[in-house]
Amino acid sequence: MNSVVAINHRARSSEQKALRRHAVLETAEMYFKEVGYETFSMAQLAKKAGLAKGTLYLYFKTREELFLTLYEQSLIRWSQTFIETLSNTMTSKAYAQSLYKTTQADGVFLPLLIRLEHVIEHNVSIPRLVESKRVFIHQVEAIAEVTSSALRLNTEQALEVVKTMGVLLIGATQTDQSPALDNEELPTDVQHLITSFSSEPLFTKNAARIIEGIRAEGISGV
């Protein structure tokens, strides 16, 4: 039940506070993976972390600032993982597949990315938002640099690819968020619709089209 193992009693030094904050984030991530964004409650998190609800608000101003922190962590974590999968010469398809696969493997990144702009950012202080955007800029630039050599594009093109992949990813994985209707309670026409919106081919096919489009524009000088 109690996931706060680092500190048993009061956190006094800033070091101890950082540890406690970290422990809360770990518990929150586990809990989030269990129940998802909408069901996640601060009272439940407090219980799971072995703290009182009020204590959570000593470490995070709002529920959304907590989620923004989780998002940042997952963005950084995923970026590193993705970059490690990139080699010096790749096809657009291989690039897109690796991007898709690594985002899917991280159980936190995509669900938070999808909710970032229309939910999470709306209950967060402006300085905190600015800080988060800067983390985003930094990660995008890091990915763009490796993308440049992976796909043999100039810096500008690589940057556009990375930004566009993010956009496409959000759109393509939207369908994965539908309620799980494992059983065969759906009529065949609707089942067919759902399979035709399968996110994996939807993403990889169009990612390749976009990358090739950007590459072609670079050649012709558009």
Add this chain to the structure above:
Amino acid sequence: MNSVVAINHRARSSEQKALRRHAVLETAEMYFKEVGYETFSMAQLAKKAGLAKGTLYLYFKTREELFLTLYEQSLIRWSQTFIETLSNTMTSKAYAQSLYKTTQADGVFLPLLIRLEHVIEHNVSIPRLVESKRVFIHQVEAIAEVTSSALRLNTEQALEVVKTMGVLLIGATQTDQSPALDNEELPTDVQHLITSFSSEPLFTKNAARIIEGIRAEGISGV
């Protein structure tokens, strides 16, 4: 305050009930345009509609079923508008621009589309969900048919274009959902980021790339 003009007293016939339901939906749409999805409350809606809260639940099982209905209405409305803008021979760019412009013009369609799969569909009965999916299928097919002649693509290609445009639209307009920070309280690097994610060029550029990609695949027989 009271937007229910059609019926002053009890709705007894199924006709009157339909009228009242319709009046509630109209009030809900106005109210939604005012405050958006997260702030929208059933108690406030009841007040604005001049009804008791409990009465709303005679016409809609849940808040989400109400939103699903608003979404369906806006989908149908937008589809018709969009189809009317299509001519028999268009460039990919003109097609994409018209699609973008018409969705932006409808203040309800996009905000609900974005929340459809990960919020709205999760508190809705399965029969109602199936019904909604069928409306979606029908609209997609109608748009695909006109798209086919507008972009000179075969049926299959046109269908893929329409589905993909939806995905891209959701991704590209994500940034528009960020909190409005009109003033100059943001540092220039973050401002630059935001403008570089401007949804209009993001959508139209990549829409054109994807359409041309699909067209090219058709020619080469991929």
Add this chain to the structure above:
DNA sequence: TATATAGTTGACCGCCGGTCATTTAATATT
């Protein structure tokens, strides 16, 4: 006018995110 039917109501429920006076553990001072 009396009765039956069914549309409407709003007090009520459990739970939410968030607050803050109070408690109390850990440190500093004597």
Add this chain to the structure above:
DNA sequence: AATATTAAATGACCGGCGGTCAACTATATA
């Protein structure tokens, strides 16, 4: 060792949420 000081932690409390349902009452019928 005893005491004073500090601030981390607490949890009762707040307003508001989506949703429910016994009671009420407007209307149609007899």
